[in-house]
Amino acid sequence: MAGDTYALTLLSGAKWLTDVAIVWLIGVGAYKLMAAVAPPTDVRTLDTRLARQAGLALSLLAVATAARLYAQTYSSFGLDEPVTGELIRLVAEQTRWGGRWQMQAAAVALAAPATALVAVKSGARWTWWVFGATILAIVGVAPTTSHAFAYDGGVVLPMALQIAHLSAAGVWLGTLLVLLSAGLSSGPSARGEDGTAVSRLVDRFSPVALTAATVLGGTGVLTAFLYVDEIPQLWQTSYGRVLLLKSGLFGLTAALGAYNWRRVRPAIAGPGGVTRLQRSGTAELLVAAVLLLVTAWLVHLPMPHE
């Protein structure tokens, strides 16, 4: 593999892991909020499961954050010389990218005690608010290493759009991930014995997912309007072509979501309904994972006017 293709693969792979982890973390927080509206009888069991998911997601984010620093160092120096600890420190401490990366790493470090707190004091509501605040910090600084900070028309609008975009992705797809893996993963509902309880849960999730998908599509299109100056750039530049691919995948994810909402949801309480939901929900998440991979690639391509 040519050096610059390898660099792009490293950068995109690390960014993909980062986005998957952030979407997952937002999902844990959003699921907890959703469950708080009508708490289940066994809040402690739910909290324990959510705390485990938060721990896994945060560990993934910590690994991904370190991987991004390595990838950035490789793409800056690795084509000419071996990546050493000294070079990694140089990129982290003496570049503008490194300054923003440090903010992101600090937000991840801040989330560690908050995640430990929800695990140790499961059942205490305030710990979840502290956890939620640290997720907001992670989301707030995430776009600083994307194109939002390089946009020459000012950073405020693209940053605001990207923060809303990432939050909406987490509320829709992260919550779905948590619903399938922690909400249905054990207990009677997973064995199809309590389809009515699952049906109630999904009924609560559906309007949240619909709103988040609308915000996600809207903020995505508005960001694209900022970055793409002329329509032909959509097929004449690599950025435009990858953006079109991403839009197609969005259409597919949204179509699967609509199928789950209109067809699968009404039949959940019936025989085999929960299993069907697990299968179709997993398909929706798999397409979304590919979409995030395409996004991670997009973020590292030159903007159309460059």
Ligand code: HEM
């Ligand atoms: C399931 C749907 C989608 C998901 C999960 C998703 C996810 C993301 C994520 C995680 C980012 C990176 C945020 C960052 O760290 O800076 C991003 C950026 C972006 N998204 Fe989406 N997105 C979706 C749909 C869309 C749609 C429909 C469009 C517009 C057609 C769009 C356009 C963009 C653009 C232009 C960027 C900025 C990329 C850059 O920095 O160059 N997205 N998206």
